Amino acid sequence: MATATIETRLMRLWETPHSLYGFFASTDHKSVGKRYLVTAFVFLLAGGVEAMVMRAQLIKPANHFLSPEAYNQLFTMHGMTMIFWYASPILSGISNYFFPLWIGARDFAFPRLNMFSYWTFLMSGIVLYTGYIAGYAPDRGWFNYTPLADPLYSPGLNEKFYCVALLLLTVSTTVGAINFIVTAFKLRAPGMSIGRMPLALYGTLTASFSNIFALPSLSVALAFLFLEHRFGMHFFDVSAGGRPLLWQHLFWIFAHPWVYIIVLPALSFISMIIPTFSRRPIIGYTWNALGVAATGVLGFGVWVHHMFATGLPPMAMSFFMAGSMAVVLPSAISIFVWLVTLWHGRPVMSTAMLFALGFIFLFVIGGVDGVFTGSIPADWQVTDSYFVVAHIHYVLIGINVFPILAAFYYWLPKITGRMMSERLGKWNFWIMFIGMNIAFFPMHNLGLLGMPRRVYTYQAGLGWTATNIVVSIGAYIFAFGVLLFVLNFFWSLIDGPIAGPNPWDASSLEWATSSPPPPYNFAVMPTVRSRDPLWEERLGMGKRSDVFVGPVISDEEKVTLGTTPLDGLPQRVVSFPEDSVYPFLTSVALTAICYGLILGLWGLALSGALFTFFFVTGWLWYAPKPVEV
């Protein structure tokens, strides 16, 4: 068989050697994706343990299980871990693994940069947690308001760890975003015009564009704060002409788009899962795609709704209130798209589908109390209370964790090649869903009763005691649900049934290759001529796409097909770099700079910078291959 030989040769070409060198040098997007997923999940567990300890402290009034200082570090680390080191990287993990598979390519546009993005993400997490272990965890809340975070009120290394660890993470996130955008626009399978892309791409693309524009705002804020702490400069203290609100503006100009950065990709995963289990193509593809993009754009015009209580002019605030209300529209469009698809389909209640439906339910609750916090008079009543804690958890667990679990139940069989238990999965869903609502719905009440957020304890007799017990119990039920998922995952690795290429009988390209996919993804380059290439015949449109026959491109060099950005017409052959350890070495050198800056070890920082230069130069040093005419 000619095909068999081609596959063997492709394998020889693309497989990374299974050695120590291969571990550090591999640029395969699938191993990057798996590492992202595992690392981000470990951060989820770490943040979860922090939450459990906090709920133990709050389970009864006047509790002294934790000191106020320890509690401050815990809630700050919980917020930072979950928002920065879990919520976005877990989405990057899924997108890293599946992006090239969704679009029918062999790898990312920048495979080495992809690896660098992962290593830098890992290193930044290590920087943050070494601060925690050394007793210098950030302890001023995840949004770290000045003047509380200024050198005067927060001496010590805590703030330096906050700034530098986050700065390193923005490097990783920025290069990752650039990689997603270029890959989506340049490497799609021939025929996959912009209107035929799987909907999952729209979420990740929108989030990547938001990253490009929003992250620099965070970088500027962090640089300012770091310069205050390390060099005694002034940006936020009034006595020297600075303003504390400058921090809030810069932070929220970044952080509100960030909310959409960590929910839009998850939302668009749901747009892949619901059609599969409704057994029909999605209704309102264009509306959904445009709604996601519009949310990303509107996300830049709402940041002041985090600052309604800071005494800004009412006129200015009204605009941002209107902007916040406008975001409801594209979100509602997405919800109606899913509901209509369900209505006209024949829904199959798999675990992934349950998590998707649970997500819609929680999204509506989180969205509605978002309307409360987004309107000025209501916000004045509930700001800095547990109402806001309830809101953020409905939004982030509802629109990030539940879709992620839906995505895990849907796509992990593709990654591991084995099915997870549906029976255990349903237990998993119901326990998490019930635990989540027991834990967070009463928090709305606590907030309305006046319990402020971020207090390490409270007095008896304020009417908060019973509710706090319920909340803590709910949190433990939820945590038990997460453990069931871990259990299910390991069970599937050991004893799960073999998945086969397309266990859910889904329509998109990633299901056309084996599970797990070979290092080269597709033996032949698929040609796409509809939105559902694997469902064409049963949809009565006749066979249009060529998924299993097509050009190999080359079995002698690592290449893929480059297409035009909008129409997806073949344009060029893209050659890929070989595996390399330079991305890993570069992120180690950057980490050295980080520790040098935090600790004031200028020799370390300088040599880190020098090595960064050498490693990047080595990374980019391509000698041209001899040209054959």
Place this chain on the structure above:
Amino acid sequence: MATTIVQPGGTPPAVTLPVNGKPHHTSGWWGMILLVVTEASLFAFLLFSYFYLDAQNTLWPPPGPPDINLAMINTIILVVSSVPARLGTMAIRRGARARLSLSIVVTMALGLAFLIIEAIEWSQKSFTPQTDAYGSLFFTITGFHYAHVAVGMLMLLVILLRNWAGHFNAHRHTAVENVMLYWHFVGVVWLFVFTTLYITPHWWR
């Protein structure tokens, strides 16, 4: 440079496509454009901070409007340095490697002049980064830009070395296009920095 597409089963090749294609079709070029966009946003936020504190303070800048002479010379130097950069790009598109090297050396000389003059200007300031918020912002904004010029110099150095090693020709020189694009960006963004820090205090008095 072209490659033929192998059809499975030994059918004759169907299409012939260029390997990597024109520099402006490559992933690298797109990546550099996006890097420039995100860096431009960084400067936008730096200047936003400047204008925010400008609006919030009654006396701004506290030491009075800065002296414009050295900065004006520097502006001219940096804008002019885009000319040899552009000539270098045009040279390598024709495959003229020696002319590319010459252009890079001239660009780097102008860049070095910029860095030296900027350092001189800093040393002449009556305030330090620690004096007040204006001083901190002035040195941070010009310092960020200084760092960008310095990185641009390193990038120019690398393409100079790679040119000597014979990596570039008329078809394959995306790295040159990318570095020159970055260099133009560094010049353009300086115009915004210059206008903000040096012109607006005179203008709005």
